[in-house]
Amino acid sequence: MRQVILDTETTGLEAREGHRIIEIGCLExxxxxxxxxxxxxxxxxxxASDEGALxxxxxxxxxxxxxxxxxxxxDDLLAFVADAEVIIHNAPFDLEFLDAELxxxxxxxxxxxxxxxxxxxxxxRELHPGKRNSLDALCERYAVxxxxxxxxxxxxxxxxxxxxxxxxxxxxDTLVIDLAPAGGAEDSGPIDxxxxxxxAATPAELAAHEALLDGIAKESKGVVVFRAAALAVVAAx
Numbered sequence: 001m002r003q004v005i006l007d008t009e010t011t012g013l014e015a016r017e018g019h020r021i022i023e024i025g026c027l028e029x030x031x032x033x034x035x036x037x038x039x040x041x042x043x044x045x046x047x048a049s050d051e052g053a054l055x056x057x058x059x060x061x062x063x064x065x066x067x068x069x070x071x072x073x074x075d076d077l078l079a080f081v082a083d084a085e086v087i088i089h090n091a092p093f094d095l096e097f098l099d100a101e102l103x104x105x106x107x108x109x110x111x112x113x114x115x116x117x118x119x120x121x122x123x124x125r126e127l128h129p130g131k132r133n134s135l136d137a138l139c140e141r142y143a144v145x146x147x148x149x150x151x152x153x154x155x156x157x158x159x160x161x162x163x164x165x166x167x168x169x170x171x172x173d174t175l176v177i178d179l180a181p182a183g184g185a186e187d188s189g190p191i192d193x194x195x196x197x198x199x200a201a202t203p204a205e206l207a208a209h210e211a212l213l214d215g216i217a218k219e220s221k222g223v224v225v226f227r228a229a230a231l232a233v234v235a236a237x
Contacts, residue, residue: 003029011049020045025154091119142167
């Protein structure tokens with residue numbers, strides 16, 4: 001499925017208090033690779049940012065004054081995320097603002113325009129319980145360079161999140177590709193029920209294995225656990 005990494009910057013922390021979106025950044029991932037497609041808009045919120053928010057993103061009211069309003073970029077945004085899995089860090093925050101902006105235009109909530117929403121913060125908390133899981137903390141944990149991030153920016157943060165998300169979900173791909181031999185399909189071994197390539201041990205490898213077990217049995221003066229388990233499997237079969 002096509003994926004979109006999304007981030008926003010806002011004038012403050014509470015959409016319910018009338019705060020607005022001032023920047024949207026989106027990057028596309030296809031086949032676990034970033035493509036060249038991206039969407040980025042600065043937006044005139046028609047109000048000033050809180051001082052705390054301004055210190056985070058640095059986007060002044062003067063800078064945003066000549067930028068399009070959300071109504072002018074909404075269709076571009078919805079077309080970009082259509083039928084995609086949208087990945088957002090701390091998704092409830094961004095979704096509250098996106099839904100409020102769409103409601104002003106008489107449009108349905110954001111989630112109804114895409115295939116599904118994935119909260120990378122929830123995923124990070126499942127993988128790293130009890131640890132800091134901010135974007136900066138995850139960049140440090142997964143060795144994603146963020147030294148250039150002196151201020152938050154929607155497109156910049158989306159790029160960092162893309163690298164972090166791909167690192168967090170590495171290993172979730174099918175094992176068949178990773179186990180396929182370099183020589184191509186004609187070199188592959190038989191395939192088991194799970195779809196994994198099965199490589200049988202050679203006679204020499206089996207002999208070496210039995211010799212190793214003989215040595216373990218001699219040293220322990222007892223039954224080798226591996227042989228006992230094998231016999232149990234045979235008996236059960």
